[in-house]
Amino acid sequence: MKVQHYSNVPAEEVTSAPGVTIRWLIAQSSGASNFAMRVIKVQPGAATPLHTHPFEHEAYVLQGVGGLRIADREEPLRVGSFAFVPPDITHQFINRGESPLRFICVIPMPDEEH
């Protein structure tokens, strides 16, 4: 078992997205094998890349306000919002506020070690 506080997990910069960091809370190194839990923080004015991948996201907003862009529309996000992003859908998380946008993002366990 692993019980820890998220703030004790190092925040890694996402090189493809200035102003975005990621913390891998639960991954292979925790003993998990099915899915990984991460916390992503997006600074004001920043956004995750507009991108697509062949796996889903399950996200829950912890802090801030923002938008989840998908195709030609944007869904508003606030604390307590959650989102299911199916595989192969182009999407982007955008900070629309003055403070960080922080959300949990769960994905199937990737091959690379975290």
Add this chain to the structure above:
Amino acid sequence: MKVQHYSNVPAEEVTSAPGVTIRWLIAQSSGASNFAMRVIKVQPGAATPLHTHPFEHEAYVLQGVGGLRIADREEPLRVGSFAFVPPDITHQFINRGESPLRFICVIPMPDEEH
């Protein structure tokens, strides 16, 4: 895609645990197939059952203070705490505060429909 606020998802009582409710945010009905995201709320003085099952939990505390009991020890929980509970480990989430303990709990997708 599904984007919604958690408070719009009905809270179901957990019959085996008085004072505990569960909201299935993302499950089969959202189009997900790999893992399910729920929000569990434990009232002051209440706890989830001390139980075990052959699948893991990935949890993140949203509100309140509590403890995660496992075997003969209890790990403290506060907002921002997260936990990986491996399969087949006896465990229990206990509210140790004066306000609700609320946490995200992700599990592999169960067979029954939600």
